[in-house]
Amino acid sequence: MFALEFPPLSHIVNWPGIAGEGAWWEINKVVLIYGIAALLTILLFVLGSRKKALVPTGAQNFAEVVVEFVEDGIARETMGEAGVKYTPFLISLFLYIFFCNIFEVIPIFQMPATARIAVPLVLALIAYVVYHGAGLKAHGFGYFKHALVPPGVPIALLLLVIPIEFVSKFLVQPFSHTVRLFANLLAGHILLVTFAVLTSGLFVLKPYLPLAILPAAGVVVFTAFEVFVSLLQAYVFTLLTGVYINAAQSHEH
Amino acid sequence: MQRIRMALLAAGVVAMAMFAFASPSSAEGETELRHDVHECIEQLEAANSIDVDCQAAPNPMVPETNEVIWGTVGFVIVFGAIAFFGYPQIKKAMNARTERIASDLAAADSQKAEADRLVADYQAKLADARNESARIIEEARQTADGVRRQLEAKAQADIAEMRAQAAADIEAAKSQALADLRGEVTSLAIGAAEQVVQRNLNDDTNRALVEAYIDQVGASN
Numbered sequence: 142m143f144a145l146e147f148p149p150l151s152h153i154v155n156w157p158g159i160a161g162e163g164a165w166w167e168i169n170k171v172v173l174i175y176g177i178a179a180l181l182t183i184l185l186f187v188l189g190s191r192k193k194a195l196v197p198t199g200a201q202n203f204a205e206v207v208v209e210f211v212e213d214g215i216a217r218e219t220m221g222e223a224g225v226k227y228t229p230f231l232i233s234l235f236l237y238i239f240f241c242n243i244f245e246v247i248p249i250f251q252m253p254a255t256a257r258i259a260v261p262l263v264l265a266l267i268a269y270v271v272y273h274g275a276g277l278k279a280h281g282f283g284y285f286k287h288a289l290v291p292p293g294v295p296i297a298l299l300l301l302v303i304p305i306e307f308v309s310k311f312l313v314q315p316f317s318h319t320v321r322l323f324a325n326l327l328a329g330h331i332l333l334v335t336f337a338v339l340t341s342g343l344f345v346l347k348p349y350l351p352l353a354i355l356p357a358a359g360v361v362v363f364t365a366f367e368v369f370v371s372l373l374q375a376y377v378f379t380l381l382t383g384v385y386i387n388a389a390q391s392h393e394h
Numbered sequence: 395m396q397r398i399r400m401a402l403l404a405a406g407v408v409a410m411a412m413f414a415f416a417s418p419s420s421a422e423g424e425t426e427l428r429h430d431v432h433e434c435i436e437q438l439e440a441a442n443s444i445d446v447d448c449q450a451a452p453n454p455m456v457p458e459t460n461e462v463i464w465g466t467v468g469f470v471i472v473f474g475a476i477a478f479f480g481y482p483q484i485k486k487a488m489n490a491r492t493e494r495i496a497s498d499l500a501a502a503d504s505q506k507a508e509a510d511r512l513v514a515d516y517q518a519k520l521a522d523a524r525n526e527s528a529r530i531i532e533e534a535r536q537t538a539d540g541v542r543r544q545l546e547a548k549a550q551a552d553i554a555e556m557r558a559q560a561a562a563d564i565e566a567a568k569s570q571a572l573a574d575l576r577g578e579v580t581s582l583a584i585g586a587a588e589q590v591v592q593r594n595l596n597d598d599t600n601r602a603l604v605e606a607y608i609d610q611v612g613a614s615n
Contacts, residue, residue, distance in 0.1 A: 151451035163429055167460040175461075179468040186480025193487040195494070201487070208484050229477035237472045258454060259461035264469060327454070 153334050154256055154327070174254040178240035185236070211235055211379065219383030220390075227386060230271065234264060235379040242326055242371030245333070246364050253371070256327040258319065261378075265318040268382040273311075276389030288389065314385065322378050329367045336360040580604055 156170035189204025197205050211232045216224035241254035255261055276284040289306045290299065336359035343353035427435075434448035452458075583604045584597070591600075 149451055150454060154454060155452060161460075165459050165463065168464070169460070171461055172464040175464050175468040179472045182472045183475045183480070186476060186484065190480060190483030190487060193490065195491060204480070204484050205488060208481065208488070229481040230473065232481060233469065233473040233476045236476075237469055254465075257458070257461055259457040260465035260469070262457050263462055263465050267469070 147338055148334070150331075153330065154252070156252070170250070170252055171254050171257050171259075174241060174244045174250060174252065175260065178237055178244070178254065181240045182233070182236040207232060207236065215376075215380050215383050219380065220387040223390070224383060224387065227271075227383070231379050231383060234268070234382060235375050238264065238322065238378055239371060239375035242375060243368070245326065245330055245367045245371060251333070253326040253330055253367075255322055255374070256330045258323045261319045261323040264378070265315045265322075268318065268385065269315040272382070272385040272389045275386050279390035279392070284389070318378070318381060318385075321381075322374050325370060325374050329363070329370050332363055333360060333367065336363060576608060580608065583608075 158164075158167040158169045159173065161167040185200055185204050185207075188200035190201070192201060194201060208228070212225060212228045215231055215235070216228045220227065238255060238260075241260055243253075244250040245253035245256070273284075276288060280287050288310055289303045291302065291306070294302050336356040339356035340353050340360060343349045343356065430448070434446070437446045437448050438444065580601065584600050587600055587604065
């Protein structure tokens with residue numbers, strides 16, 4: 142009745158190439174955001190470590206807050222003192238994901254780079270290698286027994302438990318790790334597009350113009366919500382990485 | 395002013411969001427046919443059917459090669475920068491601050507202990523000075539008392555001496571006055587008696603009689 146044409150999914154997440162259309166190195170909007178996210182992360186640390194004031198302000202303060210938050214709130218919280226050495230890796234995950242996410246609400250860009258599966262998948266696979274690597278380093282080849290055979294399970298049940306544990310830890314875990322981030326950001330992006338398209342549709346249809354205020358308010362409210370989601374999903378992804386590393390290298394079940 | 399600014403900012407964000415998403419094909423809205431679109435049209439024409447795979451939208455669960463490559467490169471650069479530069483630098487600054495604050499606190503502690511010791515010293519000296527001053531004041535008071543007593547005694551003695559002197563002077567003056575008076579009265583009485591007895595008696599006899607009489611009167615007084 143509103144004659145609204147909602148864009149197909151591919152139209153709101155697939156971006157045309159800015160350079161190298163169709164090539165393996167094609168640069169599109171999402172790739173541009175990866176670059177800016179990486180630059181922002183590096184810039185934050187360059188500016189943060191340039192002046193070493195006793196009372197930190199600006200970038201130094203922000204960088205120190207992030208370091209402290211990840212070191213104390215994630216690394217130590219999930220892995221204890223043994224987790225401190227993973228702090229640089231966890232900070233990289235947290236900031237890179239956060240900056241990729243936050244482009245959802247940055248005008249003109251308005252596209253979370255993590256609403257494309259590539260970065261969540263790559264990061265989940267890197268985390269996969271890191272946590273299984275940590276497990277192998279801590280337990281040697283006994284790691285597979287540590288990972289697949291929960292203590293106290295009757296031998297008869299092992300036939301059932303081992304395949305379940307294998308599928309869960311070695312196949313599903315990286316997939317769920319990827320999809321949790323990717324799907325949350327994609328859903329947020331679709332939500333914002335929905336409200337924006339609805340506002341635009343009502344704006345064009347003059348008799349319904351006053352109704353446009355509702356989806357317009359939705360855009361504002363969900364834009365604020367997406368800022369929160371950007372932070373939360375970066376935190377969840379990083380926290381889970383810490384939890385997985387701890388589960389792999391710990392000597393308890 | 396601040397509110398108006400915030401309202402304008404919010405309106406700007408909404409307007410940008412609306413324009414950015416106004417056209418559903420904003421992401422792929424080129425007027426020229428893309429290479430893959432052109433290829434698809436050719437495939438459709440060749441098959442003479444719409445059942446050609448190229449029309450299917452790309453599966454969002456399948457990563458694009460370029461995005462995987464650049465995403466990986468971006469993360470590796472970020473990790474390298476943080477692990478080898480950013481994190482150690484920030485931690486160094488934070489640790490240096492922690493150490494500086496700890497040493498400042500330790501220094502402040504020792505300075506406080508020193509200050510406490512000095513205060514105790516000063517208080518002890520102050521108490522000594524107070525005792526000393528109290529002693530001096532007491533001594534002075536006692537000396538003053540002694541001086542006062544001496545002065546009082548001397549004054550009393552002077553007064554007594556002066557009083558005795560005055561009494562002696564008065565007594566002498568009184569005796570002199572009595573003697574003078576006696577002489578005068580005698581002369582007057584003689585003169586009077588002479589008038590009475592009309593030279594019956596000589597002067598010496600008269601005088602003896604009168605003096606005998608005066609002595610009698612003086613003894614009776």
